[in-house]
Structure formats: structure tokens, C-alpha cells
Amino acid sequence: MMRPVAKGLISIIRAFSNPNVAGILRLQTQWNSPSAFQNIRPLSMSLWPFSAQPRDFSLPNASWSPEMRRVYDHYIALCEVETIGGEKKTGPWRKLPSYNRTLKYAKGGTYLSKMIQSKARLFTRSIKEHGAAFEYVIFVNKQEKRCVCVFQAGRLLEGPPGHVHGGAIATMIDTVMGGLAACLSGPIMTANLNISYRSPITLGSVVLIHSALDHVEGRKTFLTCRVTSTDETKLHTEATALFVSINVGHLFGT
């Protein structure tokens, strides 16, 4: 007879492998719309592996500089447009919500629950102090297959004196490009990431991380990326990356 934990594990793996659930996961990842969220919850209540009220880490907080807030407000305004009749409707941009964990209330077997019950946190959201490390928000324009991240680099990200660590920049590039690739292609993993550091980023400053789809070839999604000053006159970093579509069972060794 199958042990309950094994049954639980299988149902979670099935849930993640189910295209409908994968679609729901993508939907939640992509659109920060309360109505979309409310609509999809009843469909998947029994399989839903996320917290009921996850905290969105990409909302303004007291550590944000006026510059960070100004650029955020600019993109937020593009998320809603006014029709000629004065009605508000969804604009071309969407803010991606950002949580500090991916799986929370999943009940499962030993293998999965180790990961879930551990104190695993998303790397970029693992430091609690506001403004100390990665402060960022990602906006996606799905129609144009591109995104922009507004990133304020905190004091704990120092590499060269007074400047941001190259690994922290790479982390943000991977996060932003990975977020866009996931929006466009579903579950993916980074297979290849090439970075050219062109000019240093001052600690505490705000930069834009622009990423766009280059092309898709079967399971392979190729993207480009540029990190610039907020007025886009200064180029800090350039990157290209390949993301490979995966069956989420790949992450659980199935």
C-alpha cells in the first residue's frame, strides 16, 4: 500500500506537471491583478501550493530613493490606460509580484517536504532589512516581449569599494531575464548566461535592467539584457542568456 507521504508527493508533482496548473503558476507570476488571482484560486484550491496571502516584496517601502519611486510611478502609470470614454483599462505593462518563497503549504513526501519545510528563501528576497540588498520591481510588456526592472542596489551588495559586486549584478540579470523567460515560455532554467561589465554601478544608485526576447527555438528561449542608468544614457552591463524549458519534475528528480 502506498504511504500517505508518497501519495502526497505524487499529487504535488502531478499538480506541477499539469499544464493547467503550470498555466496558473505562470498567470500568478505574470499578472499582479487581484481579480486574476481571485479567479484562479477556486480552480486549484486543493492543489494550490502557495501561501494564501503572500507578501509582495516589490512594493514601495521607506528605503526607496526618490529616483526609485519616480521610475516605479512611471511604469505603474503604464499598467493602466484611460480610454476615450474616460474608463480605466489594463495597459501594456504589468508589475510582476515578487515573493520570497516558491512553495509553502505543499504537503508531500520526504524529498519535497525537506525543501518546503526548510527555511528556503528566494536569494534576492532573503535579507529582511529594507534597502540593505536587492530592492527591485519588474514590469513586463508581454506584447512587446520585453521587461524592465527598476533596481536599487543596497549597501550589502558591495564589491569594489563603493560599487556593486559583479555577482550581485549577475544575480539580478539572471532574475530579470529568468522572470521574462518564464512569463513567455513557462517553467525554465538558465542554461547559459554571458555578461559584459562595461561600467561600474555605484552602491545605493538606481539602475534599469532591460531584457527582451531574441528568439525561441523549440525548448530554447534566447534573451538579451542591458543594464543602464535610469535616463538610459549610460550603459553599465550587457548580457545574453539561454533558458531551457523544463518539466517541473526536473526540479524534484522525477
Ligand SMILES: CCCCCCCC/C=C\CCCCCCCC(=O)SCCNC(=O)CCNC(=O)[C@H](O)C(C)(C)COP(=O)(O)OP(=O)(O)OC[C@H]1O[C@@H](n2cnc3c(N)ncnc32)[C@H](O)[C@@H]1OP(=O)(O)O
Ligand atoms: C519551476 C519554474 C517556475 C517558473 C516560474 C518562475 C518564477 C519567476 C519568479 C522569480 C524569478 C526567480 C529567478 C528565476 C531565474 C533564475 C533561474 C536560475 O538561475 S536556474 C539555476 C541555474 N541553472 C541551472 O542550475 C540549470 C542546470 N542545468 C540543467 O538543469 C540542464 O542542463 C538544463 C535543464 C538547462 C537542460 O537540460 P535538459 O536535459 O533538459 O536538456 P538538454 O537536452 O541538455 O538541452 C536542451 C537544448 O539546450 C541546449 N543547451 C543546454 N545547455 C546549454 C548550454 N549551457 N549552452 C548552450 N546550449 C545548451 C542543448 O544543446 C539542447 O539543444 P538542442 O535541442 O539539441 O538544439
